[in-house]
Ligand SMILES: *[C@@H]1O[C@H](CO)[C@@H](O)[C@H](O)[C@H]1NC(C)=O
């Protein structure tokens with residue numbers, strides 16, 4: 001056991017030196033912990049028998065080296081590219097770690113498609129993992145690390161890990177906007193709802209911080225009105241986008257506030273909303289021929305108005321020319337550009 005741990009530490013050091021020798025930034029981080037929704041889920045929902053928020057079947061994953069994993073994409077997702085940029089390997093999903101005992105040394109992905117900041121968000125999918133529960137899963141990982149690495153090493157290790165958070169879109173799509181199923185729009189106006197979400201978000205970030213994490217990359221909510229099932233005539237639905245933007249404005253000031261109140265930690269705000277809009281508006285310049293239609297699933301990869309791509313649907317051939325894979329999620333090609341744009345607009349090498 002000790003041998004194994006020592007070996008892993010040596011591997012990390014060797015990997016760090018190799019990357020430094022290449023003049024790469026990387027190696028700043030010991031690990032990466034991911035909290036989020038379908039943009040970042042790499043397979044946590046797939047063990048829930050009752051969950052419909054799953055993507056562990058073809059053609060999802062058709063361009064991914066390991067085939068379908070639960071990534072809501074044809075290939076790599078945003079966090080895969082971010083992990084590569086910071087010199088880390090692709091992260092295992094928490095559910096896979098528990099199920100298969102995989103290594104957690106470079107971090108864990110806790111994200112869950114359909115999940116949100118509020119506990120009840122996405123309940124109609126049957127089963128998703130809300131933000132709070134994702135943090136409980138981190139708590140279990142930290143306890144496990146303490147058993148493996150001992151005392152001080154763990155604090156230092158966690159303090160040098162990157163926390164990636166992408167949350168909020170589903171609190172609108174799979175909560176507030178579904179007035180027939182969720183009470184939130186009857187209780188709160190949009191300002192109150194955005195306040196509620198961002199206050200809770202702040203509380204959750206501080207819970208993660210109390211577990212010893214210090215470096216946060218906070219990704220704002222994406223423009224939900226731009227997906228093919230919601231855009232029209234090459235234009236994003238601005239009604240939907242404005243509502244998410246209200247949340248983002250508040251999130252940005254939460255991050256600002258955290259920065260000034262917790263100088264021992266680092267917080268970085270990644271404007272996914274803004275870079276996504278700019279990608280959508282300039283899609284052709286980035287090599288995308290199609291931005292208003294999904295490669296697979298609705299609209300108009302054939303399955304109507306549902307965002308998802310159904311089992312065994314035949315997808316488009318030229319996937320690199322499509323910005324969207326299904327009715328609501330980018331292709332691997334789209335995610336690659338989004339990651340590069342985040343890299344170029346965000347100082348997250350904290
Ligand atoms: C935008 O989305 C809202 C909410 O779903 C819908 O009521 C509205 O008709 C849409 N607007 C356009 C221009 O599609």
Ligand SMILES: *[C@@H]1O[C@H](CO)[C@@H](O)[C@H](O)[C@H]1NC(C)=O
Nearest residue numbers: 301302303310311312313314
């Ligand atoms: C989705 O579309 C495919 C191909 O058009 C069709 O075969 C399949 O039955 C559809 N699935 C659903 C659930 O509508």
Ligand SMILES: *[C@@H]1O[C@H](CO)[C@@H](O)[C@H](O)[C@H]1NC(C)=O
Nearest residue numbers: 025085339340341342343344
């Ligand atoms: C990330 O940003 C750095 C600094 O601006 C740049 O040198 C690097 O090429 C970028 N990486 C990617 C993958 O875009």
Ligand SMILES: *[C@@H]1O[C@H](CO)[C@@H](O)[C@H](O)[C@H]1NC(C)=O
Nearest residue numbers: 336337338339340341343344
């Ligand atoms: C990001 O910045 C790098 C270096 O400035 C540049 O080469 C690259 O094209 C940029 N990426 C995008 C997607 O704009």
